[in-house]
Each structure stands twice: as C-alpha cells, then as structure tokens.
Amino acid sequence: MNTMGVPRTGRHRYGFDGATLLVIWTLLLILVPANLVVAPLGAAGSPAELLGLVAGAWWLATLLNRTQTQLMPIDPVRIAATVFFIAILLSYIAAATRPMEAIETSAADRGLLIVVSWLGITVLTSDGILARPRLDSVMRVLVAATGLAALLGVIQFVTDRAFVEELLIPGLSWNGSPTSAFSRNGLARASGTSTHPIEFGVLLTMILPLALHLAFTDARSRVLRWWPVIAIAAAIPVTMSRSTFLGLALVLGILMPTWSKRRRRFAYLWLTVGGLAVYSAVPGLLGTMGRLFTNISGDGSAQSRVDSLDIALHYALQHPLTGRGYATFLPRYRIFDNQYLGLLIEAGVIGVAALILLFITGISVATKIRRTTAVPAEASLAAALTATVAVAAMACAAFDAFGFPQVAGVLFFALGAIAALSRTTRRHIQQEMRSDFIAPSTTPEVGSPP
Numbered sequence: 001m002n003t004m005g006v007p008r009t010g011r012h013r014y015g016f017d018g019a020t021l022l023v024i025w026t027l028l029l030i031l032v033p034a035n036l037v038v039a040p041l042g043a044a045g046s047p048a049e050l051l052g053l054v055a056g057a058w059w060l061a062t063l064l065n066r067t068q069t070q071l072m073p074i075d076p077v078r079i080a081a082t083v084f085f086i087a088i089l090l091s092y093i094a095a096a097t098r099p100m101e102a103i104e105t106s107a108a109d110r111g112l113l114i115v116v117s118w119l120g121i122t123v124l125t126s127d128g129i130l131a132r133p134r135l136d137s138v139m140r141v142l143v144a145a146t147g148l149a150a151l152l153g154v155i156q157f158v159t160d161r162a163f164v165e166e167l168l169i170p171g172l173s174w175n176g177s178p179t180s181a182f183s184r185n186g187l188a189r190a191s192g193t194s195t196h197p198i199e200f201g202v203l204l205t206m207i208l209p210l211a212l213h214l215a216f217t218d219a220r221s222r223v224l225r226w227w228p229v230i231a232i233a234a235a236i237p238v239t240m241s242r243s244t245f246l247g248l249a250l251v252l253g254i255l256m257p258t259w260s261k262r263r264r265r266f267a268y269l270w271l272t273v274g275g276l277a278v279y280s281a282v283p284g285l286l287g288t289m290g291r292l293f294t295n296i297s298g299d300g301s302a303q304s305r306v307d308s309l310d311i312a313l314h315y316a317l318q319h320p321l322t323g324r325g326y327a328t329f330l331p332r333y334r335i336f337d338n339q340y341l342g343l344l345i346e347a348g349v350i351g352v353a354a355l356i357l358l359f360i361t362g363i364s365v366a367t368k369i370r371r372t373t374a375v376p377a378e379a380s381l382a383a384a385l386t387a388t389v390a391v392a393a394m395a396c397a398a399f400d401a402f403g404f405p406q407v408a409g410v411l412f413f414a415l416g417a418i419a420a421l422s423r424t425t426r427r428h429i430q431q432e433m434r435s436d437f438i439a440p441s442t443t444p445e446v447g448s449p450p
Helices: 018-031 039-045 047-064 076-096 102-128 132-159 197-217 222-235 242-258 261-281 285-294 300-316 339-372 376-398 405-437
Strands: 182-184 187-189
Touching: 018 047, 018 102, 018 132, 018 405, 039 047, 039 102, 047 102, 047 405, 076 102, 076 339, 076 405, 102 405, 132 187, 132 197, 132 222, 132 376, 132 405, 197 222, 197 242, 197 376, 197 405, 242 261, 242 376, 300 339, 339 376, 339 405, 376 405
Parallel strands: none
Antiparallel strands: 182 187
C-alpha cells in the first residue's frame, strides 16, 4: 500500500486508479464536442465536467479514509488551488447575500460546480497518479486525442465544414447552437471539437509543449511520437487567432532555451519549412495572419477589448473585494474577452490575486523541478508543463478562458501534473540520498551462510 491507501499495482480499493479515471476524462474533454452537455445542467453538464465532479468526490473520500501517517505532504500547488477555491467560495457567498435574478442564481450554482470539477481534476492528478509512468500514459492519451482534434481542424479548414454538428450522442444535447464553421477574410477557421477557433488554437498551443516532450523523450516508435506534433503544427495556422500565435511564440520562448543547439537548429529548420509549406499550400493565409497584428487598430474585436477596461472597472468598484459572484456577470450583459477583468467583476481583487497566485505557484514549482532534477525526461516534462501553464496565463488576458471548458480543463490538469511530478521528483532525490549514505554491506551477518 502507498500513502493514498492504494495498492502498489495502482488499483484503488474503490475500483479505479487515478490515472485510469484521468484517461477517461481526457478522452471526454477533447473528443466530445465542448457544446454537448446534459441539458438540465447546462454548461456544468458536459461529460468531462461531470467526471471532474466524480474525481473530486473520489479524492475527498480517499482523503477521509487516510490515517495520519498516510496523508500527502503539503504541496504548494494544492495550497494555491485551495486558496483559489476559497476566493470563488467567498464570491458565491457574496452573491447569495445580494438580490439576484433567478438566472444569475442558477449561473452562480453552475459556476461553483464547474470550479469544483476543475479542482477535482487537479487534486486527482496531484494525489492519484502513483508513478511517473502512469503520468506519462495520461499525457500520451491527452496528446493523441488533441492530435485527432487537430486533424479534424485541418479537414474543417479544407472542406469549410464543421462536421461535429452532425454528431449525436444519446443523453447529450447542444448547449446553444452547434459548433459551426467560422471564417476570417474569406478563409475558413478551424474549431475542432472546441466551441470557437480561439479556444481551439489556445488548446493546441497548450498541448504542443507536451507533444514535443513526448516526441523527444518517449521510447515508442518515431511515427507514434511525432504524428501528434505534425497534426497540431498543421492545425495552428488555420485557427487564425492572435491568441494562438502569441501562445506559440511563448511556447518556443520557454522551451527553446532549454534545448541543445542541435535541437534548436532542428526547430529553426522546421519552422522555416512549415512557413514555406503554409505559404505554398494556402495563398493569402500568411498575409491574413500578419494583418492580425499589423491592423489591430482597425480590428473590431481588438478594439472591443480595449474599450472594455473602463466598463469593467466601473462594475468592479461596486464589489471590489469579493466581487458580485463568480459566473453571475452573464454574457448578455457584456463579453470582456479578458478573464482577469471578468474575474475582477465576479470574484473581486481576492479572486484575481488568487488566480495569479495559482499561475505563479505552478510555474515556480515546475521551474524548480527543471533546475534541480538530474533526470532529463523529468526536466523536459517540467519545462513543457511550465509552457502549458504560461500559455493559459497569457490566454486569460486575451479572452474569457474560463468560459471555454477545454482550455480551463487542461490548465487545471497541468497544475495537478506539476504537483504529481514534484512528488515523484522528491522521491527520486530522497532515494538517491539514501543510496549515497547507505552502502550495501559486504560482510556476512552472524549466522548467515557464507
């Protein structure tokens, strides 16, 4: 038995292993269209969100059954996640103490359930993955599922059809309109199984560093290691989203300094080849991508983000500390396209500070792992997880990221993965220290055979 009361085989006495549950959650999150939900529950009723609630309940039941000697050591990521939950809970209490329309009350209840689901994935990943190989197995499924979604995105771009709107799953209904084809400057924009091309693009850039980590370090065949990277790289341009390209730049800025010179030259070569391939295959796409940044002053969506600042501050000052209640500022009031501004209104200064603390803690712990571990694969995974969380932190300033289930789900999984990696890395260091100080005896014990 280990510290979770789980047998060494990795099977929990309730019949599930944390990694097994996370594999199922990953497939539901990425492969089931994000707008398909259990109708009575609305946004909180997607299969992945419901499984996140199960994960949280499973983790809590396990925690209550531990003895004092089985309790997990204090973990900075878990503490930061708890602080974030307390901030959201305070905003929920604040909402309950003021007059609200029924629609806002329902939104507050759904919002709290969704946050509990996210944190359920974080703590399950943190405490429920028993060893590095189990974490790697979840990563492989997450990367492969995203690779399949990326291939769908490329097909959407080529055919100008979404396809997912034709999918029917018993028990699930479309939350609002089915995902449809999007366009920009006459070119189709891919959305994969996401609710919007922005979410799809940010999801791809969050998963890309994990895909590269597996491509460089996994022991499987070259085809299995590299096809998701190629699929994701092909789908990124066809999202035609500023947030996506900023995320890609951030990923490369974080990962490339950690690579060898040979690997960096390899990256430069393929970035050049990829750019030429896009230029040759889709005339006008590179120009459209460039105008996303050179024509910001004439872009309505960019201007709307700038104009939202004064309006957000006006509402935030009405409830500055705890906000008006998480998820109660409905899209019909205004869409700010900035998660930090939205959270400032809904959860106040406390909520924004808690979210920033969560980002800083995750990135700091992952960076420390990368600098201290002597295992190259662990350092590579730590750098990849750093990039994933950093992209999410950037994306929160570019759009209302928590309104998009795939981006939010991957963020809270990545935070849990950092905590799990921190625990396994600590264990390796402790084992090495014990092996340094306890040398095997070469003298036979008394009464032992020669």
